[in-house]
Amino acid sequence: MPLRPPIAALSLVALLGASLPFTHAATPPTAESAAITRFDDYLAGFRREHGIPALSVAILRDGEVLWEKGYGWSDDEGEVATTADTTYSIASVTKPIAATAILAEAAAGDLDLGTPMGADAGWADTCEWLAGSQILFGRGGKEADGTPVPAMDCSRNITLRDMLNMRANGDGSAFVYNPISYARIDRVVSGAGGRELRSIVRERVMDTAGIRDIALGWRDPGGGSALRLLAPPFVVEDGKPRKNTMSDDDFRAAAGIKASVRQLAQFDMALDAGKLLPAEWHALIFDAPVAQAAGDYRWGWFVQDWNGHRLAWHSGWDPERYSAIYLKVPDRKLTLIVLANTEALWWGNSLVRAEVEASPVVATFLAGFVE
Template sequence: MRKFFKIALIFVLTLGVLGGASLLAFGRDNHGNLSGSIPEQIDQYLSNQEFQGAVLIAKDGELLFKKGYGMAAPNVQNGTDTLYQIASLSKSFTAVAIMQLAEKQMLTVDDPLAKYFPNFPNADTITLGHLLSHSSGIPDYLNPDYQFDYSQVWEPNDIIEVVRNEQLEFTPGESFSYSNTGYVLLGLIIEQVSGQPYSDYIEEHIFIPSGMHHSMFTIPEGSPAAEGHVEGESGPRMDNSAAFAAGDIISTAEDLALFDEALRQNLLVSEETTKQMGTTHASKFPYQYGYGWYTQDVLGHKAVGHSGGYPSGFRHYVVRLQDEDLTVIVLSNEMTVNSKTINRNLTSIVLQEPIWIWQELL
């Protein structure tokens, strides 16, 4: 029997050694199959991945790469000027709007939700900071349990009614759970405090100062807009009102780069506020979240980023490396594209740093 256990132990240790060796050999990609300049390597990588969408990369305040791949819609080629429903990338805009109002002392992140929604359950224990960082415990109305109908037209107040009477998932401030409901509430608070419709506020205080002349909330008829796809087929219809301040902005890769540059130049909020937004305020492994941004370590560099996706067939990812002054924008109108993995590998190529398998996911 002892001999059996000894043999088994040797077998397990051997598997461990072989697994570790395999990880060292194959778990890191230095993109050695790519050649030429960095833009040429980026193009080769995206072509090899059969990527569908638009990519824009800015480094040190200059455009490094921009190109569209595949079709946005019938007879419409994907490009960096193509209109996209950017989904949850909109949350960064909503968070900036809240922080602008905070800088004007029209509200504070420590304000209780009860100040704006006195009849909302547990509103006295939930702060705006909790809503910004997804640490409120308010359930997400897009959770499959609620069978939310994406296809119909929604009013924001009707959206929050979906979960009004549900129990909190945890005590506010004690954990992290992504909640689109929280950002719908933030949009309504922006309206209360500013006296403007959410869309008007974002246009006046973010789009215009950033020079984002091709960003909007309703796509004009005949505009070159991307249609969502799932495995090559048109995705299910989703009405843009179903997300409100949690995800209803329509923009382009080029305009998102302008938003990024406006933030870097402190045109929208102060440097101090930008740092506050990029500081971790809530976490639950493997996630860390600030105000409107995931806070991350990307290939050893301090970064913020955000995903965006719609079941209608959109999947996006944006990352902003703070110390490298690098922004990588990946928009895709094909649900099966892993935009985060694409984004991480593009970052690896630009920095000329190898990437481990797990770094594609974190």
């Protein structure tokens, strides 16, 4: 039997030029329709320019899906079209979802946010290793533009509350994005006698929001069709996509979820409807003042003020595999979700500044839908 040709043998024009819409929730007003058309054209061009095989987007307004679309193909032979149910590794966009579940568990009285990170038996060794490593958010130093990054201080009694706010570095007065330390949160919870993090997220978020077929890591027994519908990762070399291997990392508070834009939209709607967290938590995360010009990281979210608007967001980056953007504009009741099966959505984020407008995709979105 003859073998099918590999992706390199396919027409890249056919592969990267196609964009296949999926269901629209409603016909938007004329002004929004024009903004959607412009953003649609931009994303189609962005995808072609960056050689992204599969790209999915959803925009929500007032708690409903305003527009959603899939571009390209979710396999390596150009035969399986991207749909609303195509799943991706969402990388660090896992963080706000895990944090929401942890806060809900704490609100129910089943978890103490004051639990020390030392409840994880391996925390001390991890902290000392990071602080002595060449990793910038561990040893400290300066970013490429000279912005200081304080080192981790392993002598401090860093708590679960500190870690959910990325306060593991320096004296904890300002955030430093520290994903390796954040990835120890599940061990802290179980080490203090709490439930497995996967069970907490499944019950407090997925079941409450009615989200099905989402995989909380490779080993999730409740993952349903998430892995079957997963768009494989690609690395782009010389403008051409090449299928890459899958990461074997399982679920942690820092990363690991495999989800579609439709499932993340369900999470967003449930969060804004008050189904997942008490109202006071929603206000604390999204409405409380941001004291520092560099923005903040609070309870699993980057938060910043931009041109008179509050922005709450998270990005996801699985190097040479996947990338993601999840942005909320609370005063406009507006949300953007974009997922890709390459790293093209990542923009080299700062460790100590919240500046999502530096993303070209987000900048284009803000110009069209907010400004």
